[in-house]
Amino acid sequence: MLEEIQQLLGFVPVEVQERIAQKTGINENDIYGVVSFYSYFTMQPRARHRIQICLGTACYVKGGKEIAEKIESTLQIKLGENTPDGRFTYEEARCFGTCGLAPVLVVDGTVYGKVKLEDVDEILSRYE
Numbered sequence: 001m002l003e004e005i006q007q008l009l010g011f012v013p014v015e016v017q018e019r020i021a022q023k024t025g026i027n028e029n030d031i032y033g034v035v036s037f038y039s040y041f042t043m044q045p046r047a048r049h050r051i052q053i054c055l056g057t058a059c060y061v062k063g064g065k066e067i068a069e070k071i072e073s074t075l076q077i078k079l080g081e082n083t084p085d086g087r088f089t090y091e092e093a094r095c096f097g098t099c100g101l102a103p104v105l106v107v108d109g110t111v112y113g114k115v116k117l118e119d120v121d122e123i124l125s126r127y128e
């Protein structure tokens, strides 16, 4: 049910979670726990493009934090936010399983590995 709502609306609002809890008898906190745990779900609408910076151990050690700061300063948003123009949603991930490519940045499912600070602007410019 949550997957269908995510696909249909593009997010699973808290109000919808409450409604599901009422109709199914499932504890509201359990539903919230699922929605907040899995990165597939979001409680806010996503922008046209989804940026995921990996801050797992390998990526963090290899400069992921600096890449994250560069993205934040370039787009003027924090993790979990959308750009005001609806262009990007910016999220954090904890390992894509491609640690050999650290630091890793994923945009709309495209994996960018061994990302350097000077690559960030060029990568972002590919997405309108």
Ligand code: FES
Pocket: 054, 055, 056, 057, 058, 059, 060, 094, 095, 096, 097, 098, 099, 100, 102, 104
């Ligand atoms: S820690 Fe980033 S891909 Fe594994």
